Amino acid sequence: SMDTIPRFGTETPHEAKLAELMDNIDAWGLNIFDVHNYSQSHSLTSVMYTIFKKRNLIETFRISPQKLINYLVTLESHYLDVPYHCSIHAADVTQAIHVLLLIPSFENTFTDLEILAALFAAAIHDVDHPGVTNQYLINSDNELALMYNDTSVLENHSLAVAFKLLQNEDCDFIENLSDEQRKILRQISIDMVLATDMSKHGAIMQTIQSFHQSLKAKQCKDSNSNSSTNDSLVLTEQKERVQLLREMLHCADLSNPTKHLSIYTQWVDRIMDEFHYQGDRERSAGMPISPMCNRRTADIEMAQIGFIQAIVEPLWQMWAQLVYPHCQQMLDNIDSNRQWYEYQISNRSSRNNTSDKTTSQSHDSKEQDKLKG
Numbered sequence: 324s325m326d327t328i329p330r331f332g333t334e335t336p337h338e339a340k341l342a343e344l345m346d347n348i349d350a351w352g353l354n355i356f357d358v359h360n361y362s363q364s365h366s367l368t369s370v371m372y373t374i375f376k377k378r379n380l381i382e383t384f385r386i387s388p389q390k391l392i393n394y395l396v397t398l399e400s401h402y403l404d405v406p407y408h409c410s411i412h413a414a415d416v417t418q419a420i421h422v423l424l425l426i427p428s429f430e431n432t433f434t435d436l437e438i439l440a441a442l443f444a445a446a447i448h449d450v451d452h453p454g455v456t457n458q459y460l461i462n463s464d465n466e467l468a469l470m471y472n473d474t475s476v477l478e479n480h481s482l483a484v485a486f487k488l489l490q491n492e493d494c495d496f497i498e499n500l501s502d503e504q505r506k507i508l509r510q511i512s513i514d515m516v517l518a519t520d521m522s523k524h525g526a527i528m529q530t531i532q533s534f535h536q537s538l539k540a541k542q543c544k545d546s547n548s549n550s551s552t553n554d555s556l557v558l559t560e561q562k563e564r565v566q567l568l569r570e571m572l573h574c575a576d577l578s579n580p581t582k583h584l585s586i587y588t589q590w591v592d593r594i595m596d597e598f599h600y601q602g603d604r605e606r607s608a609g610m611p612i613s614p615m616c617n618r619r620t621a622d623i624e625m626a627q628i629g630f631i632q633a634i635v636e637p638l639w640q641m642w643a644q645l646v647y648p649h650c651q652q653m654l655d656n657i658d659s660n661r662q663w664y665e666y667q668i669s670n671r672s673s674r675n676n677t678s679d680k681t682t683s684q685s686h687d688s689k690e691q692d693k694l695k696g
């Protein structure tokens with residue numbers, strides 16, 4: 324039939340502009356909001372399709388391009404229209420893990436199947452997210468908390484939705500994988516998505532230190548043995564490779580402060596919208612309002628500084644150490660972004676003195692209103 328697949332997976336009148344943006348698919352600086360706007364709101368479909376083509380996964384696993392597109396469009400349509408946990412976040416995290424997998428340290432680390440599983444896990448990891456936290460679902464006796472016994476409720480739900488969509492005959496793009504390969508893909512995806520539950524963050528940080536030290540020890544031994552000083556990490560155990568992929572998806576999910584300020588502030592506006600809306604629902608339901616979710620008392624800048632200092636910087640420092648010198652740009656962005664928020668706070672106090680009460684809304688949210696059209 325004549326219906327050939329569009330170059331980026333979806334029809335768009337802006338194909339030339341999208342092609343220009345997709346030239347940056349391997350770069351940390353890709354503007355995912357522009358991709359969303361020029362792909363007719365199909366950033367997840369176009370990013371995933373472009374990465375699959377670039378990595379030759381369609382040939383390697385004899386994927387039907389049409390079934391891949393069918394799955395991606397259906398998956399994208401099952402992301403809800405919530406401010407932060409929408410399909411743009413999934414596209415952002417998928418592109419981030421694609422870039423992390425390109426780091427030279429991992430040149431010989433992962434099998435094609437593990438790369439397929441990692442990209443799949445990133446794409447599905449928040450599908451059908453309702454824009455509230457696990458704690459809110461538990462506190463409000465939500466159906467999902469009942470279904471998953473209050474344990475990683477959102478993460479279990481996204482996995483179940485994503486695999487249910489695969490059972491659809493014309494969406495089953497992994498039909499030509501062997502049973503063994505399908506089992507491994509499912510096993511790795513479940514492991515990685517469950518690890519994006521922030522309640523697992525402490526456990527990940529506990530193990531990351533000793534795990535990376537053991538990897539570095541092996542790496543030095545290897546590079547001494549062979550002539551080329553290639554710094555690629557070789558891991559014989561699939562279990563260890565999956566642990567690295569689990570950390571990698573968690574890093575990608577916590578990568579907003581590692582991006583350029585103009586991108587980062589858009590994510591801050593979105594997460595605050597989502598958390599404040601949850602706070603509104605908690606207030607009107609007479610529930611205790613979650614920390615940083617009360618729009619009347621929220622201190623956006625302080626929340627970001629706390630988030631960076633307690634969570635994002637420690638994790639990315641561990642990661643950057645493992646792949647040194649390849650993630651210095653991320654650390655530099657975290658530092659300059661934190662300083663920018665500290666400056667906003669110091670500036671706020673002096674502004675108060677001059678009784679100039681402009682809100683501390685990030686300068687990009689006006690841009691974002693324009694984007695909303």
Ligand SMILES: COc1ccc(C2=NN(C3CCN(c4ncnc5ccsc45)CC3)C(=O)[C@@H]3CC=CC[C@H]23)cc1OCc1ccccc1C(F)(F)F
Nearest residue numbers: 521576579590591594595598614615626627629630633634
């Ligand atoms: C761009 O900005 C953020 C992006 C994602 C998150 C996400 N946050 N979290 C949790 C929320 C509860 N957390 C904490 N609760 C109380 N005190 C502290 C002190 C330091 S963290 C922390 C830990 C992080 C998630 O589970 C989301 C889902 C998965 C991954 C990451 C997501 C948080 C962003 O901004 C910060 C923030 C914004 C709004 C409200 C609170 C926070 C806050 F600072 F609190 F995090």
Ligand SMILES: [Mg+2]
Nearest residue numbers: 448449477519
């Ligand atoms: Mg999540």
Ligand SMILES: [Zn+2]
Nearest residue numbers: 412448449576
């Ligand atoms: Zn996420």
